[in-house]
Amino acid sequence: MRIATWNVNSVRLRLEQLGRIDEALRPDVLCLQETKVSDNLFPHDAFTALGYAHVAALGQKSYNGVAIASRRPLTDVTTRNWCGREDCRHLIATIDGLEVHCLYVPAGGDIPDPEANEKFAHKLAFLDAVTTWFADQSGDGVPRVLLGDFNIAPLESDVWSHRQMLKVVSHSPVEIAKAGELQTSLAWLDAVRHFIPPSQRLSTWWSYRSADWKSSDRGRRLDHIWVTPELAPRLVGAEIFPESRGWQPASDHVPVLVELS
């Protein structure tokens, strides 16, 4: 099973690119974030045409929105609302016995201080809530995949400059600690770093606000695929698809994919 995640930043604007990504990566399951569309306007036909017969979408106008497209049937499709908000950030489905969690963590605004910045406080509270919920399911033996835009670059090699990024939202020590707690909740394994060692710089996102994303290369690894430990023997490979950052019009995030036997 090839399972991918991509923050599309508007699914309707990226339909042609979805076809190119489908062709290049051949995912069996494609999880999307920031679809930015209400469910009645979701472009189901485009996914059907690409061979994704099973699609679950949970969206809203303008902001957020998650979706899971699959070649194989989806069962037990559900969502979770965190911090008392119905903001379409978590979609869950079972595919071939695997519980798949498509997650879009709040970005957290500009100031990495929960006292000064309500959005950052929300991000931390969101991570706490998800962590507690997963920890409560520890030991149930369900194989799980947690993937999406976590809006955190946890490792030094996940940012262009560890020192300069410590005071920037996505790489602040408090967020990195929260990501660590979430990872501990079910002993999640970072499937991408399982194959590409921490010594190697990786990015899945490059800001729009740079004249030349490629030459400046100040990217961050914000998008992740984690698996529960019982899936470790089934990990076959992982890849990031930076090529799509150069397409027009580009999402600021690129796809990440893991293959499981």
Next chain:
DNA sequence: ATGGTTGCACGGCAA
């Protein structure tokens, strides 16, 4: 220190 860009049921907000 500041401003840089994109997307959205079109215009201020979120990223």
